[in-house]
Amino acid sequence: MRQLLLLRRSLISVRFSSYSVSPQATIAHDGPNPPTLTENVDITIAGGGLVGSAMALAFASSPLFKSHKIVLLESQSKLPQVSKNKPYSNRVCALNAQSINLFQKLGAWDLMKSIRVQKVARMQEHQPDNDSLAYIVENDVIQSCLLDRLKQFNIEPRLNSKVKNFEYEENSIRIQLQDEKINLRTGLLIAADGYQSSIREMARISTMQWDYSQYGVVATLQLADNMPDNVVAWQRFLPTGPIACLPLSNTHSSLVWTVPKSMHKTLMQLSDEQFVDEINKAFTSDAHKQNGIISITERIRSYWQQLIPVSPTTFQYPPVVINIEPRSRAAFPLTLLNANQYARPRLVLIGDSAHRIHPMAGQGVNMGFGDVLCLINILEQAVRDGADFNSLTYLVDYERQRQLQCLARLLSIDSLNRLYSTNFSPTVALRSVGLSFVNEFLPLKKFFAKQAASRS
CATH class of the missing domain: 3.50.50.60 (FAD/NAD(P)-binding domain)
Incomplete structure (x- = not known):
């Protein structure tokens, strides 16, 4: 030693x-x-x-x-200047338990809650636990509250x-x-x-870095109904990239949509009405699914349901988007980097x-x-x-x-991004079977739910 x-x-x-x-x-x-x-x-x-x-x-x-x-x-x-009455920003964070604990220690979390935060209790499917997986907080709210706390130490x-x-x-x-x-x-x-x-x-x-040739398209979404329990974070993996809808309040959610470079220009040029139509189709359309793979997945699921305990699932539809907040649509290039x-x-x-x-x-x-x-x-x-x-x-x-x-x-x-960016049928079939197994098998489902909320 x-x-x-x-x-x-x-x-x-x-x-x-x-x-x-x-x-x-x-x-x-x-x-x-x-x-x-x-x-x-x-x-x-x-x-x-x-x-x-x-x-x-x-x-x-x-x-x-x-x-x-x-x-x-x-x-x-x-x-940034923030208040409860200002429109939602289009840049948000999904804070995990470690980040929230840090803010509590720094005395900033209560300040954030006094403005606005939104808990995420579930990811797409019904989760048996009631614990929050994360909290969605606007970047401006986080920064503003941290700086307000710094003023108490005479630092600006x-x-x-x-x-x-x-x-x-x-x-x-x-x-x-x-x-x-x-x-x-x-x-x-x-x-x-x-x-x-x-x-x-x-x-x-x-650095080690590469360009994904993808863009992240963000916007603040207006929802069709006043949802009394908008605590579900929706994410769907499409051949073009994942699309996510993160809850902000009972009337608003935040969009993060990963698309290829060639597609992002088209989305940015659409009218608000056309853009909203594309969002709703992305969350609900099954046009991209392969029937043969769906059949294989359903057959395998019927076999393992006879052998293992399955978790009760409640099917939910994603929220219907009716509009986006003015000037909230933006796009930024996606890269990987590590110094x-x-x-x-x-x-x-x-x-x-x-x-x-x-x-x-x-x-x-x-x-x-x-x-x-x-x-x-x-x-x-x-x-x-x-x-x-x-x-x-x-x-x-x-x-x-x-x-x-x-x-x-x-x-x-x-x-994971590369796994979901492929259309190679055997890979898609294995991916679908694996996800179906996790969703049905309660212990694994609990494990991955806890991992989603764990420390980075």
């Missing part, structure tokens, strides 16, 4: 020396001479979105970091602030902002600046700057909040150990834990 510890320390030392540079050597693009004004801070978080705001709040609310100076940089010029994001370049000094990182009016000297730089992270590019951290390193000396990647996943399982932002939880736990332990929380020893622990979990999740969702 002692030899293993010595080997680990030597590897970390080698890794640190590989990326250490002299105080004069920049790690990014050459720029003008730095300004004379320099502000010393302990922790700088670049990116004031969902994950960056949660990271700042995790530090601010930790008793072990209450004496540390924290700076949150946000490139946007304004912050610095708007119009983006990292232009940074360079290593002896015991810190010097950051030059785009406005060139000030330098920051920070002990730790946390990149939460999205999947096109400029900080990751400046640090020359390579080959999440940590460098005094530098950490979190959220989409570290990894980006297909939206079909709704795990992307939950993985980002998992980064926040993992990093704050590790750095708090460093403080308890009396160590420098910027030490690469602890940052590598964060990387090891998150790479293991995130890469497994990325590849599993990627495989």
Whole structure:
């Protein structure tokens, strides 16, 4: 064990020396001479979105970091304004139990509930358990509530602030902002600046990534009836990609529809009425099903129903969509990305700057909040150990834990997307039989329902 510890320390030392540079050597693009004004801070978080705001709040609310100076940089010029009476946003998150527990710990969950959240108790089919699988919350509501909590710690994001370049000094990182009016000297730089992270590019951290040649089409849907119990999240796998309808209230749901590049332009050009017709057909039409495979599936189901206990199922129709909220229809390209390193000396990647996943399982932002939880736990332990929380020893622990979990999740969702993107008949038949078995076999159904709500 002692030899293993010595080997680990030597590897970390080698890794640190590989990326250490002299105080004069920049790690990014050459720029003008730095300004004379320099502000010393302990922790700088670049990116004031969902994950960056949660990271700042995790530090601010930790008793072990209450004496540390924290700076949150946000490139946007304004912050979201939310209220109960505003129209629903077209960008939402399906928060799992781990993310909700994090927000409760940070004191932000009650703020979110006071505005609006919607529980998901079932996925398409009737579930025997009454526990919520997730909560659907608008991105703007999450960000606004996190920032409101930050104000209680006298921390507000610095708007119009983006990292232009940074360079290593002896015991810190010097950051030059785009406005060139000030330098920051920070002990730790946390990149939460999205999947096109400029900080990751400046640090020359390579990535594994590919383009799915798909788009995610989103919109806020108006439902036909005032549904008193709109707590079902609907997802259907089509040959063109999955379509999901996530509950927002008794009158509204949120659409996330994965389509090929060639199809997304057509959908975006349709009138609202035509677009609504396409949504309803996508949820109800059986035109894409293969009769031979349906027959095989039904025959196999009749055999196993004689051998195993089956779960009682209640057939439900998806909600009927009557309209979409004005200007809520949008589309964004879908890609997979994973940084080959999440940590460098005094530098950490979190959220989409570290990894980006297909939206079909709704795990992307939950993985980002998992980064926040993992990093704050590790750095708090460093403080308890009396160590420098910027030490690469602890940052590598964060990387090891998150790479293991995130890469497994990325590849599993990627495989699932590929499985449902094929029209190869034998694969489609096996897929249909497998899903039918899970739906009928109560223990397996409970297991997968719990996995859907589990930690990322």
